[in-house]
Amino acid sequence: xxxxxxxxxxxxxxxxxxxxxxxxxxxxxxxxxxxxxxxxxxxxxxxxxxxxxxxxxxxxxxxxxxxxxxxxxxxxxxxxxxxxxxxxxxxxxxxxxxxxxxxxxxxxxxxxxxxxxxxxxxxxxxxxxxxxxxxxxxxxxxxxxxxxxxxxxxxxxxxxxxxxxxxxxxxxxxxxxxxxxxxxxxxxxxxxxxxxxxxxxxxxxxxxxxxxxxxxxxxxxxxxxxxxxxxxxxxxxxxxxxxxxxxxxxxxxxxxxxxxxxxxxxxxxxxxxxxxxxxxxxxxxxxxxxxxxxxxxxxxxxxxxxxxxxxxxxxxxxxxxxxxxxxxxxxxxxxxxxxxxxxxxxxxxxxxxxxxxxxxxxxxxxxxxxxxxxxxxxxxxxxxxxxxxxxxxxxxxxxxxxxxxxxxxxxxxxxxxxxxxxxxxxxxxxxxxxxxxxxxxxxxxxxxxxxxxxxxxxxxxxx
Amino acid sequence: xxxxxxxxxxxxxxxxxxxxxxxxxxxxxxxxxxxxxxxxxxxxxxxxxxxxxxxxxxxxxxxxxxxxxxxxxxxxxxxxxxxxxxx
Numbered sequence: 001x002x003x004x005x006x007x008x009x010x011x012x013x014x015x016x017x018x019x020x021x022x023x024x025x026x027x028x029x030x031x032x033x034x035x036x037x038x039x040x041x042x043x044x045x046x047x048x049x050x051x052x053x054x055x056x057x058x059x060x061x062x063x064x065x066x067x068x069x070x071x072x073x074x075x076x077x078x079x080x081x082x083x084x085x086x087x088x089x090x091x092x093x094x095x096x097x098x099x100x101x102x103x104x105x106x107x108x109x110x111x112x113x114x115x116x117x118x119x120x121x122x123x124x125x126x127x128x129x130x131x132x133x134x135x136x137x138x139x140x141x142x143x144x145x146x147x148x149x150x151x152x153x154x155x156x157x158x159x160x161x162x163x164x165x166x167x168x169x170x171x172x173x174x175x176x177x178x179x180x181x182x183x184x185x186x187x188x189x190x191x192x193x194x195x196x197x198x199x200x201x202x203x204x205x206x207x208x209x210x211x212x213x214x215x216x217x218x219x220x221x222x223x224x225x226x227x228x229x230x231x232x233x234x235x236x237x238x239x240x241x242x243x244x245x246x247x248x249x250x251x252x253x254x255x256x257x258x259x260x261x262x263x264x265x266x267x268x269x270x271x272x273x274x275x276x277x278x279x280x281x282x283x284x285x286x287x288x289x290x291x292x293x294x295x296x297x298x299x300x301x302x303x304x305x306x307x308x309x310x311x312x313x314x315x316x317x318x319x320x321x322x323x324x325x326x327x328x329x330x331x332x333x334x335x336x337x338x339x340x341x342x343x344x345x346x347x348x349x350x351x352x353x354x355x356x357x358x359x360x361x362x363x364x365x366x367x368x369x370x371x372x373x374x375x376x377x378x379x380x381x382x383x384x385x386x387x388x389x390x391x392x393x394x395x396x397x398x399x400x401x402x403x404x405x406x407x408x409x410x411x412x413x414x415x416x417x418x419x420x421x422x423x424x425x426x427x428x429x430x431x432x433x434x435x436x437x438x439x440x441x442x443x444x445x446x447x448x449x450x451x452x453x454x455x456x457x458x459x460x461x462x463x
Numbered sequence: 464x465x466x467x468x469x470x471x472x473x474x475x476x477x478x479x480x481x482x483x484x485x486x487x488x489x490x491x492x493x494x495x496x497x498x499x500x501x502x503x504x505x506x507x508x509x510x511x512x513x514x515x516x517x518x519x520x521x522x523x524x525x526x527x528x529x530x531x532x533x534x535x536x537x538x539x540x541x542x543x544x545x546x547x548x549x550x
Contacts, residue, residue, distance in 0.1 A: 046509060049501050053520035060524055064531045180504055187505035192513075224548045227535040228479065235486045235528060242497040249501070384545065389538040392530040400523075 011076060012328035014147050015219045020229025022154035024212030025236050027103070027298035029160055030110060030291045031204040032237070032244045033268050035354070041262030042414075043198030044188040045249045050195050052241050054404060055202030061401035062210050062365055063234040064391040065372040067227040070213030071389045072375070073451070074222045076330075077309025078214035078302070079364050079371070084313065085445070086374035087367065093315040093434030094427050095367050098360040099211070099306040104337060105357035106208065107299035108344035111135050114292045131345050134296065139338045142300045145327045146218055149301055156294040161240060163287030167272060167280055168243035171250065176275040178250040186254030186261070200358075200411040205241040207361050208295075209234055210368060211302040223388035247271060300337050308333040315434050355416050359423035365405035369398035378456035386453050467544055475549040476540060483536050487529050494525060 039048040066078070075081040080096030115130035142149045171178055188194060212230040219225040244267075251271040252261035264270045272284035308330035311320035324331040344353050373395045379386050391397075412420045447453045498521050506514050539548065 045501060045505055050517060053517060053524055057520055057524045060528045183501060183504040187508045221546055221548050223542060223546060224539055227538060231532045231535055232486055235490045239489055239493045242494050246497045384542060388542055390534065392534050393527065397527060
């Protein structure tokens with residue numbers, strides 16, 4: 001086999017449900033090792049619990065929508081392709097860009113954190129070269145093949161999740177002493193407004209789980225692998241979030257918002273340190289490191305697929321849509337993640353980068369359920385060829401998810417007003433840019449040829 | 464069911480069912496334990512109306528996920544022979 005490249009857009013179809021799980025959980029689990037605890041700084045333990053339940057409800061619905069849309073369309077672009085097929089080109093390209101930005105900003109943040117952890121372990125190391133090394137290594141792994149990249153993610157994610165389970169069970173079965181009084185003392189330091197403000201950090205527990213469905217084009221049996229793997233991933237995160245909140249709230253004090261759990265950088269690791277049990281400290285340190293690497297690894301995979309899909313439809317240069325004939329990866333789109341991630345990483349504004357990632361994600365969480373509502377209207381009959389997995393209680397739960405996403409976005413006005421305005425303006429400009437660009441390459445959508453589906457219901461009515 | 468071993472398929476489908484039932488049980492047990500423990504310890508600082516919001520979202524979260532994952536099982540059962548899931 002030669003190393004020649006081809007323009008043929010055929011990605012290898014080898015992934016199984018555990019790869020889908022590994023991609024989804026691998027990207028997100030880092031949020032349970034760090035970041036979620038800002039909910040405690042805003043709203044105390046009760047604020048954090050409410051944020052977990054409200055965001056958890058929204059993400060459960062988003063994951064169900066993504067499972068139905070992913071197993072139906074079987075396309076690598078995920079939210080981009082769903083919006084393209086069921087909403088329109090301008091919205092689709094904006095969502096594609098939002099997904100790209102969401103994951104690439106997260107990759108940059110993860111790489112920086114890995115570098116900081118490495119520096120804490122080995123003080124002679126410098127953050128700049130280690131960050132570069134992490135980004136370059138993960139780009140190379142993803143260039144070589146999606147199976148290797150996601151198998152690696154599976155093992156790293158499994159170890160990190162195992163660490164959370166062991167820590168939780170050790171606490172509940174009395175291996176070390178818990179402090180239930182911390183729950184009461186730090187229950188609600190900022191009153192009812194704190195409960196509401198805490199919602200803005202709720203997405204940290206689950207941010208990015210919808211990306212698991214972006215493996216659909218590379219799955220052996222997407223109509224089984226995507227729903228089975230993605231829902232297993234969602235339950236993993238819900239279980240992990242509850243365990244993390246419980247164990248950290250019982251070990252780190254939170255009665256003063258500016259101290260303790262609410263401002264901890266690595267809350268699970270610091271909670272383990274407070275127990276004084278060496279094996280738990282080592283396990284949680286390893287979990288923190290592995291989950292950052294697996295998150296960055298999954299982000300390279302998802303952001304490159306989104307860019308690949310945008311390129312395939314001429315929204316960005318068609319040069320990025322090449323598939324490597326040997327490794328069958330979108331290698332140019334994969335390589336292109338590197339300079340952008342490096343630019344984000346060295347912008348020097350880690351919190352701004354993460355906030356931009358969250359706003360991009362929330363924009364997707366309005367448009368993914370909307371895509372599903374449109375999909376159900378255009379193809380109301382549940383035939384196997386179109387919709388192999390039918391999510392329950394639709395479209396009502398989609399409306400609920402959109403409402404929650406808008407409420408969470410509105411809470412960003414507390415502290416991140418300018419980030420929110422900047423991000424929304426950015427995507428508005430992107431919408432008009434892509435809308436105009438689409439006119440240049442406009443082609444009709446042949447449902448039979450592209451998707452193997454019958455025409456949607458509004459076509460029939462016209463006829 | 465051309466060339467498909469029904470026994471093999473039923474065994475593989477049973478494994479998927481165990482995974483789904485196990486995951487749902489774990490979800491209900493862990494989320495239920497944590498929400499109940501935190502609310503029973505710290506919930507007295509808020510009014511019963513606010514506590515009801517927690518209960519509503521807990522029921523929504525667990526209920527939707529349980530129905531959704533059970534629907535995944537139904538979908539696999541319905542299509543496993545047509546799409547040759549376990550070959």
